[in-house]
Amino acid sequence: MTHPLVSYPQLPDTPTSHLPFSPCVVVGDLIFVSGQASVDQKGNIISDTFxxxxxxxIENVRKVLEAAGSDLAHVVQTRNYVRDAEDVPLYNQIYREYFPQPSPARTTITNCLPPSLRYEVEVVAVRKAS
Known part of the structure; x- marks a missing residue:
């Protein structure tokens, strides 16, 4: 799909995937970031603690947003997927480091990821003012 207001920015270190999706789609000043998980630049899962x-x-989100002319401070909504409900207290603690008050709008779903992933996040952001 091509449209003058739609773009698909990527930098060399933007995480990619073998799956059929773009890391982000920019429409005007809105940036829609696809689900980012604990993966390397080629989309290989890196298992770790929660x-x-x-x-x-979140660092992958940061890289995708940078390619689109934005940053974490310009995130307006997050959708979070936490594999294990018992990780929610830690999730809330760490989340506050990256998204202090006033925090973006947020949805969190638990018990929803495959065994290979503990966390995944997608965001909507706006471009930084030029």
């Missing part, structure tokens, strides 16, 4: 996977996932 905290390790959370931080790697």
């Amino acid at each position: 905290e390790g996977e959370f931080r790697r996932s």
